[in-house]
Amino acid sequence: MSADTGVYRRILSELRENVRLVAVSKTKTAEDILALYAAGHRDFGENYVQELLDKQSRLPADIHWHFIGHLQSNKVKHILSFVHLIQGVDSIRLLKEIERQAVRSGRTIDVLLQVHIAREETKFGFGPDEIGEATEGRWAAVRIRGLMGMASNTPDSSAVRSEFRTLKGLFDRWFPGGGILSMGMSGDYKIAVEEGSTMVRIGSLLFGERG
Numbered sequence: 001m002s003a004d005t006g007v008y009r010r011i012l013s014e015l016r017e018n019v020r021l022v023a024v025s026k027t028k029t030a031e032d033i034l035a036l037y038a039a040g041h042r043d044f045g046e047n048y049v050q051e052l053l054d055k056q057s058r059l060p061a062d063i064h065w066h067f068i069g070h071l072q073s074n075k076v077k078h079i080l081s082f083v084h085l086i087q088g089v090d091s092i093r094l095l096k097e098i099e100r101q102a103v104r105s106g107r108t109i110d111v112l113l114q115v116h117i118a119r120e121e122t123k124f125g126f127g128p129d130e131i132g133e134a135t136e137g138r139w140a141a142v143r144i145r146g147l148m149g150m151a152s153n154t155p156d157s158s159a160v161r162s163e164f165r166t167l168k169g170l171f172d173r174w175f176p177g178g179g180i181l182s183m184g185m186s187g188d189y190k191i192a193v194e195e196g197s198t199m200v201r202i203g204s205l206l207f208g209e210r211g
């Protein structure tokens with residue numbers, strides 16, 4: 001199934017003006033992306049470096065590519081020349097590698113810190129107590145623009161809401177001047193927006209379920 005521009009327009013109409021939509025196109029084809037591109041969309045999210053490189057080389061240069069997956073330090077250099085926003089920065093070590101490569105390349109790189117808010121066990125993400133170490137660091141070529149998080153994958157919407165609320169509280173604390181709060185996916189973006197999201201990352205609702 002290719003991108004459904006009817007669904008696309010419905011989602012856009014539901015989002016407040018200050019909420020950006022990132023269309024998550026992982027595993028989807030260049031043609032799927034072009035269907036939304038033709039409708040005027042420019043922000044796309046990918047999770048895998050090789051797949052992103054393949055698509056970036058074949059698709060229009062004015063696409064804003066968001067890297068939303070787990071990024072290995074040794075792959076940073078491959079995407080640095082064009083990436084728009086690295087959303088899944090989940091450790092100081094990765095942040096330092098992005099800084100090192102960004103200084104070398106002469107580009108300033110915008111990033112979001114991924115915060116671990118879900119109840120589920122995962123290896124990835126800053127703990128709430130570790131955010132300050134990143135935001136208070138001195139970075140020459142990295143701009144920490146805000147936070148990104150994923151809620152638990154559960155039908156319990158009050159649990160999801162409370163996780164988003166936790167992330168919003170951390171965002172307000174560490175980014176009092178504003179910034180980007182990336183939270184909300186196909187199944188929970190409405191709750192995320194109600195809780196203060198400024199960026200939603202939507203894949204399956206736009207492009208169909210991934211095979």
Ligand SMILES: *Cc1c(COP(=O)(O)O)cnc(C)c1O
Binds near residue numbers: 205
């Ligand atoms: C895959 C993915 C999404 C999109 O998920 P859907 O449920 O298909 O909307 C959003 N954020 C991240 C970090 C992802 O890996």
